[in-house]
Amino acid sequence: MMKKDQILSSILLFFFLFTAFITTMADSQASSQPSNESKVHIVYTEQPKDQEPEEYHIKTLTSVLGSEEAAKEALLYSYKHAASGFSAKLTAEQVSELSKLPGVLQVVPSQTVQLHTGRV
Template sequence: MRPKSNMLRITIAPFLVLLLSISAFSWFAVSMADREVVVEGGEPSKAEVHIVYTEKPEGDEPEASHLRTLATVLGSEEAAKESLLYVYKNAATGFSAKLTPEQVAELSKQPGVLQVVPNMKLQLHSGPGRLHLT
């Protein structure tokens, strides 16, 4: 039988690795959220997350279609890959991406794009305190 101190070290090690990984990912996500984008011949604009609703691509992989649409606005496939955050395939068709106001205006004009809306965090108004049950 192993001594308790060795067992404790064995069980804590994976937990510490997980904690370190989560911390590193959080730092990366926060640093990416605050970046500024320079539009040609203009001042830096703050890129914010937007949800882009599109028509369902015919006979094409949704992600590839969305990357092409983004690339026409952002200027390159590399910039499109960097901007793309998530592809929606089930309940709605579209994607979320980091876009400046200028890019939103240009993307809204693209064929197949139905709507571009800013991502919003909503707070649920439920629970005992909100329903005045306490």
């Protein structure tokens, strides 16, 4: 039986690997676009109350992007378990506006990271 720390570590590892995978897919699609276009960002939010996480994330994006359709198009993934937040393709101006909204804790550019282990 796994200990709680091992389970938490496994969940966090999965979360970061999945985020890296989603980011890599989005980056490869966006690599042909000019640098002033939308880039993938991870948006950390407070845990939504009385609302499904994805619904809350779309509502948050809609307030910046102007329409639910634009929000759904920009949304890449909605994080519901290990953390509350979402990944979305956003311009620098949208990131600035989103960062000021209540309930948004942090907006960071998504990065692809290489995992290193001591195992051979």
